[in-house]
Amino acid sequence: MMTRLRETNLVILNFDLHNLGEDLVLGILRKMLMSHSLITLWIQGRIGFNFPCYQRGMCPNLVKLTLQFSEIEGDVMQELGNFPMLKFLALEYWAFIGTEMICNATAFPQLKHLTLGHLPNLEKWEVEQGAMPNLSYLQIWDCYKLEMIPDTLRFITTLQELTTLGMPRQFNDRLLVVNGETGQDYHKVCHIPSIELLHQR
Structure with a gap:
Protein backbone atom coordinates (compact mmCIF):
# COMPACT_ATOMS: atom_id res chain seq x y z
CA MET A 1 0.00 0.00 0.00
CA MET A 2 1.43 3.36 -1.04
CA THR A 3 1.38 6.17 1.51
CA ARG A 4 1.26 9.73 0.26
CA LEU A 5 2.93 12.52 2.20
CA ARG A 6 0.43 15.05 3.46
CA GLU A 7 2.99 17.83 3.87
CA THR A 8 6.60 18.18 2.76
CA ASN A 9 8.93 20.83 4.11
CA LEU A 10 12.15 20.74 2.11
CA VAL A 11 15.44 22.48 2.92
CA ILE A 12 18.46 22.38 0.58
CA LEU A 13 21.43 24.15 2.18
CA ASN A 14 24.94 24.99 0.98
CA PHE A 15 24.71 22.90 -2.16
CA ASP A 16 25.99 24.14 -5.52
CA LEU A 17 23.29 22.90 -7.87
CA HIS A 18 24.99 24.72 -10.73
CA ASN A 19 27.76 22.10 -10.83
CA LEU A 20 25.27 19.39 -11.77
CA GLY A 21 24.56 21.00 -15.14
CA GLU A 22 21.59 23.00 -16.35
CA ASP A 23 19.49 20.16 -17.78
CA LEU A 24 19.81 17.99 -14.68
CA VAL A 25 19.20 20.85 -12.25
CA LEU A 26 16.12 22.13 -14.04
CA GLY A 27 14.80 18.57 -14.36
CA ILE A 28 15.19 17.99 -10.63
CA LEU A 29 13.57 21.30 -9.77
CA ARG A 30 10.61 20.70 -12.08
CA LYS A 31 9.89 17.29 -10.53
CA MET A 32 10.23 18.71 -7.04
CA LEU A 33 7.95 21.64 -7.79
CA MET A 34 5.22 19.38 -9.16
CA SER A 35 4.75 17.71 -5.76
CA HIS A 36 1.30 18.28 -4.26
CA SER A 37 2.65 17.75 -0.75
CA LEU A 38 5.32 20.47 -0.96
CA ILE A 39 4.32 23.23 1.49
CA THR A 40 7.59 25.00 2.32
CA LEU A 41 10.82 25.14 0.35
CA TRP A 42 14.13 26.74 1.29
CA ILE A 43 17.00 26.57 -1.21
CA GLN A 44 20.34 28.01 -0.15
CA GLY A 45 22.86 27.52 -2.90
CA ARG A 46 23.70 28.39 -6.45
CA ILE A 47 21.23 27.46 -9.15
CA GLY A 48 22.72 29.85 -11.67
CA PHE A 49 20.07 29.33 -14.35
CA ASN A 50 16.62 30.66 -15.07
CA PHE A 51 14.10 29.26 -12.64
CA PRO A 52 12.07 26.43 -14.19
CA CYS A 53 9.39 27.72 -16.54
CA TYR A 54 5.97 27.47 -14.95
CA GLN A 55 3.92 24.46 -15.95
CA ARG A 56 0.29 23.77 -15.16
CA GLY A 57 0.04 22.05 -11.79
CA MET A 58 3.40 23.30 -10.54
CA CYS A 59 3.60 24.11 -6.82
CA PRO A 60 -0.15 23.76 -6.26
CA ASN A 61 0.19 23.92 -2.47
CA LEU A 62 3.50 25.70 -1.88
CA VAL A 63 2.94 28.32 0.81
CA LYS A 64 6.45 29.49 1.75
CA LEU A 65 9.53 29.85 -0.46
CA THR A 66 12.97 31.15 0.48
CA LEU A 67 15.79 31.43 -2.06
CA GLN A 68 19.28 32.47 -0.97
CA PHE A 69 22.56 32.61 -2.93
CA SER A 70 20.74 31.12 -5.92
CA GLU A 71 22.13 33.56 -8.52
CA ILE A 72 19.09 33.16 -10.76
CA GLU A 73 19.63 34.96 -14.04
CA GLY A 74 16.12 35.32 -15.50
CA ASP A 75 13.24 37.33 -14.08
CA VAL A 76 12.26 34.99 -11.29
CA MET A 77 9.08 36.97 -10.54
CA GLN A 78 7.60 35.96 -13.89
CA GLU A 79 7.69 32.31 -12.82
CA LEU A 80 7.09 32.47 -9.07
CA GLY A 81 4.11 34.76 -9.56
CA ASN A 82 2.19 31.82 -10.99
CA PHE A 83 2.35 29.71 -7.83
CA PRO A 84 -1.30 29.84 -6.73
CA MET A 85 -0.98 29.35 -2.95
CA LEU A 86 2.31 31.16 -2.25
CA LYS A 87 1.92 33.42 0.79
CA PHE A 88 5.50 34.01 1.96
CA LEU A 89 8.39 34.75 -0.43
CA ALA A 90 11.95 35.76 0.44
CA LEU A 91 14.59 36.44 -2.21
CA GLU A 92 17.83 37.12 -0.37
CA TYR A 93 21.62 37.18 -0.71
CA TRP A 94 22.09 37.11 -4.47
CA ALA A 95 19.02 34.95 -5.04
CA PHE A 96 18.46 37.06 -8.16
CA ILE A 97 21.37 38.62 -10.06
CA GLY A 98 19.47 40.50 -12.75
CA THR A 99 18.82 44.23 -12.85
CA GLU A 100 15.04 44.28 -13.38
CA MET A 101 12.06 42.39 -11.98
CA ILE A 102 8.49 42.56 -13.26
CA CYS A 103 5.32 41.28 -11.57
CA ASN A 104 2.52 40.97 -14.10
CA ALA A 105 -1.09 41.84 -13.32
CA LEU A 122 18.54 45.11 -8.76
CA GLU A 123 17.85 48.54 -10.24
CA LYS A 124 14.21 48.45 -11.26
CA TRP A 125 11.15 46.67 -9.88
CA GLU A 126 7.84 46.96 -11.70
CA VAL A 127 4.49 45.74 -10.39
CA GLU A 128 1.55 45.85 -12.77
CA GLN A 129 -1.78 46.91 -11.30
CA GLY A 130 -3.63 43.86 -9.98
CA ALA A 131 -0.54 41.97 -8.83
CA MET A 132 -0.12 40.95 -5.18
Whole structure:
Protein backbone atom coordinates (compact mmCIF):
# COMPACT_ATOMS: atom_id res chain seq x y z
CA MET A 1 0.00 0.00 0.00
CA MET A 2 1.43 3.36 -1.04
CA THR A 3 1.38 6.17 1.51
CA ARG A 4 1.26 9.73 0.26
CA LEU A 5 2.93 12.52 2.20
CA ARG A 6 0.43 15.05 3.46
CA GLU A 7 2.99 17.83 3.87
CA THR A 8 6.60 18.18 2.76
CA ASN A 9 8.93 20.83 4.11
CA LEU A 10 12.15 20.74 2.11
CA VAL A 11 15.44 22.48 2.92
CA ILE A 12 18.46 22.38 0.58
CA LEU A 13 21.43 24.15 2.18
CA ASN A 14 24.94 24.99 0.98
CA PHE A 15 24.71 22.90 -2.16
CA ASP A 16 25.99 24.14 -5.52
CA LEU A 17 23.29 22.90 -7.87
CA HIS A 18 24.99 24.72 -10.73
CA ASN A 19 27.76 22.10 -10.83
CA LEU A 20 25.27 19.39 -11.77
CA GLY A 21 24.56 21.00 -15.14
CA GLU A 22 21.59 23.00 -16.35
CA ASP A 23 19.49 20.16 -17.78
CA LEU A 24 19.81 17.99 -14.68
CA VAL A 25 19.20 20.85 -12.25
CA LEU A 26 16.12 22.13 -14.04
CA GLY A 27 14.80 18.57 -14.36
CA ILE A 28 15.19 17.99 -10.63
CA LEU A 29 13.57 21.30 -9.77
CA ARG A 30 10.61 20.70 -12.08
CA LYS A 31 9.89 17.29 -10.53
CA MET A 32 10.23 18.71 -7.04
CA LEU A 33 7.95 21.64 -7.79
CA MET A 34 5.22 19.38 -9.16
CA SER A 35 4.75 17.71 -5.76
CA HIS A 36 1.30 18.28 -4.26
CA SER A 37 2.65 17.75 -0.75
CA LEU A 38 5.32 20.47 -0.96
CA ILE A 39 4.32 23.23 1.49
CA THR A 40 7.59 25.00 2.32
CA LEU A 41 10.82 25.14 0.35
CA TRP A 42 14.13 26.74 1.29
CA ILE A 43 17.00 26.57 -1.21
CA GLN A 44 20.34 28.01 -0.15
CA GLY A 45 22.86 27.52 -2.90
CA ARG A 46 23.70 28.39 -6.45
CA ILE A 47 21.23 27.46 -9.15
CA GLY A 48 22.72 29.85 -11.67
CA PHE A 49 20.07 29.33 -14.35
CA ASN A 50 16.62 30.66 -15.07
CA PHE A 51 14.10 29.26 -12.64
CA PRO A 52 12.07 26.43 -14.19
CA CYS A 53 9.39 27.72 -16.54
CA TYR A 54 5.97 27.47 -14.95
CA GLN A 55 3.92 24.46 -15.95
CA ARG A 56 0.29 23.77 -15.16
CA GLY A 57 0.04 22.05 -11.79
CA MET A 58 3.40 23.30 -10.54
CA CYS A 59 3.60 24.11 -6.82
CA PRO A 60 -0.15 23.76 -6.26
CA ASN A 61 0.19 23.92 -2.47
CA LEU A 62 3.50 25.70 -1.88
CA VAL A 63 2.94 28.32 0.81
CA LYS A 64 6.45 29.49 1.75
CA LEU A 65 9.53 29.85 -0.46
CA THR A 66 12.97 31.15 0.48
CA LEU A 67 15.79 31.43 -2.06
CA GLN A 68 19.28 32.47 -0.97
CA PHE A 69 22.56 32.61 -2.93
CA SER A 70 20.74 31.12 -5.92
CA GLU A 71 22.13 33.56 -8.52
CA ILE A 72 19.09 33.16 -10.76
CA GLU A 73 19.63 34.96 -14.04
CA GLY A 74 16.12 35.32 -15.50
CA ASP A 75 13.24 37.33 -14.08
CA VAL A 76 12.26 34.99 -11.29
CA MET A 77 9.08 36.97 -10.54
CA GLN A 78 7.60 35.96 -13.89
CA GLU A 79 7.69 32.31 -12.82
CA LEU A 80 7.09 32.47 -9.07
CA GLY A 81 4.11 34.76 -9.56
CA ASN A 82 2.19 31.82 -10.99
CA PHE A 83 2.35 29.71 -7.83
CA PRO A 84 -1.30 29.84 -6.73
CA MET A 85 -0.98 29.35 -2.95
CA LEU A 86 2.31 31.16 -2.25
CA LYS A 87 1.92 33.42 0.79
CA PHE A 88 5.50 34.01 1.96
CA LEU A 89 8.39 34.75 -0.43
CA ALA A 90 11.95 35.76 0.44
CA LEU A 91 14.59 36.44 -2.21
CA GLU A 92 17.83 37.12 -0.37
CA TYR A 93 21.62 37.18 -0.71
CA TRP A 94 22.09 37.11 -4.47
CA ALA A 95 19.02 34.95 -5.04
CA PHE A 96 18.46 37.06 -8.16
CA ILE A 97 21.37 38.62 -10.06
CA GLY A 98 19.47 40.50 -12.75
CA THR A 99 18.82 44.23 -12.85
CA GLU A 100 15.04 44.28 -13.38
CA MET A 101 12.06 42.39 -11.98
CA ILE A 102 8.49 42.56 -13.26
CA CYS A 103 5.32 41.28 -11.57
CA ASN A 104 2.52 40.97 -14.10
CA ALA A 105 -1.09 41.84 -13.32
CA THR A 106 -2.10 38.32 -12.26
CA ALA A 107 1.05 37.51 -10.25
CA PHE A 108 1.05 36.33 -6.63
CA PRO A 109 -2.71 36.14 -5.98
CA GLN A 110 -2.25 34.95 -2.36
CA LEU A 111 1.08 36.55 -1.39
CA LYS A 112 1.06 38.24 2.02
CA HIS A 113 4.74 38.64 2.97
CA LEU A 114 7.52 39.64 0.56
CA THR A 115 11.18 40.16 1.40
CA LEU A 116 13.77 41.41 -1.07
CA GLY A 117 17.16 41.40 0.61
CA HIS A 118 20.72 41.94 -0.56
CA LEU A 119 20.02 41.90 -4.28
CA PRO A 120 22.81 44.35 -5.16
CA ASN A 121 22.25 44.28 -8.94
CA LEU A 122 18.54 45.11 -8.76
CA GLU A 123 17.85 48.54 -10.24
CA LYS A 124 14.21 48.45 -11.26
CA TRP A 125 11.15 46.67 -9.88
CA GLU A 126 7.84 46.96 -11.70
CA VAL A 127 4.49 45.74 -10.39
CA GLU A 128 1.55 45.85 -12.77
CA GLN A 129 -1.78 46.91 -11.30
CA GLY A 130 -3.63 43.86 -9.98
CA ALA A 131 -0.54 41.97 -8.83
CA MET A 132 -0.12 40.95 -5.18
CA PRO A 133 -3.66 42.00 -4.19
CA ASN A 134 -3.30 40.50 -0.67
CA LEU A 135 0.18 41.76 0.24
CA SER A 136 0.33 42.92 3.86
CA TYR A 137 4.07 43.07 4.63
CA LEU A 138 6.95 44.27 2.47
CA GLN A 139 10.59 44.35 3.53
CA ILE A 140 13.43 45.66 1.36
CA TRP A 141 16.99 45.59 2.63
CA ASP A 142 20.44 46.11 1.11
CA CYS A 143 19.18 46.52 -2.45
CA TYR A 144 21.63 49.34 -2.97
CA LYS A 145 20.87 50.11 -6.62
CA LEU A 146 17.08 49.95 -6.46
CA GLU A 147 15.90 53.37 -7.60
CA MET A 148 12.37 53.46 -6.19
CA ILE A 149 9.41 51.37 -5.10
CA PRO A 150 6.80 50.50 -7.74
CA ASP A 151 4.12 53.12 -8.40
CA THR A 152 1.33 50.55 -8.15
CA LEU A 153 2.00 49.85 -4.48
CA ARG A 154 -0.45 52.70 -3.87
CA PHE A 155 -3.24 50.47 -5.16
CA ILE A 156 -2.48 47.59 -2.76
CA THR A 157 -4.83 48.58 0.04
CA THR A 158 -4.04 45.47 2.10
CA LEU A 159 -0.43 46.61 2.67
CA GLN A 160 -0.02 47.20 6.41
CA GLU A 161 3.73 47.34 6.93
CA LEU A 162 6.74 48.53 4.95
CA THR A 163 10.26 48.17 6.29
CA THR A 164 13.53 49.16 4.67
CA LEU A 165 16.96 48.43 6.08
CA GLY A 166 20.33 49.60 4.81
CA MET A 167 18.85 51.38 1.80
CA PRO A 168 20.41 54.55 0.34
CA ARG A 169 19.29 57.82 1.88
CA GLN A 170 17.91 59.06 -1.43
CA PHE A 171 15.69 55.95 -1.67
CA ASN A 172 14.22 56.54 1.78
CA ASP A 173 13.90 60.31 1.30
CA ARG A 174 11.54 59.69 -1.60
CA LEU A 175 9.15 58.04 0.88
CA LEU A 176 9.22 60.75 3.55
CA VAL A 177 7.87 64.18 4.35
CA VAL A 178 10.91 66.35 5.08
CA ASN A 179 10.46 69.94 6.27
CA GLY A 180 6.92 69.93 4.94
CA GLU A 181 8.04 68.69 1.54
CA THR A 182 6.67 65.33 0.46
CA GLY A 183 9.08 62.94 -1.21
CA GLN A 184 8.54 61.87 -4.79
CA ASP A 185 7.22 58.47 -3.74
CA TYR A 186 5.28 59.51 -0.65
CA HIS A 187 1.95 59.17 -2.47
CA LYS A 188 2.74 55.49 -3.06
CA VAL A 189 3.03 54.66 0.64
CA CYS A 190 0.94 57.21 2.55
CA HIS A 191 -1.86 54.65 2.99
CA ILE A 192 0.43 52.17 4.80
CA PRO A 193 -0.15 52.29 8.60
CA SER A 194 3.37 51.24 9.62
CA ILE A 195 6.51 52.40 7.81
CA GLU A 196 10.02 51.90 9.21
CA LEU A 197 13.06 53.17 7.34
CA LEU A 198 16.06 51.87 9.25
CA HIS A 199 19.84 52.37 9.07
CA GLN A 200 20.21 54.43 5.94
CA ARG A 201 23.44 54.07 4.01
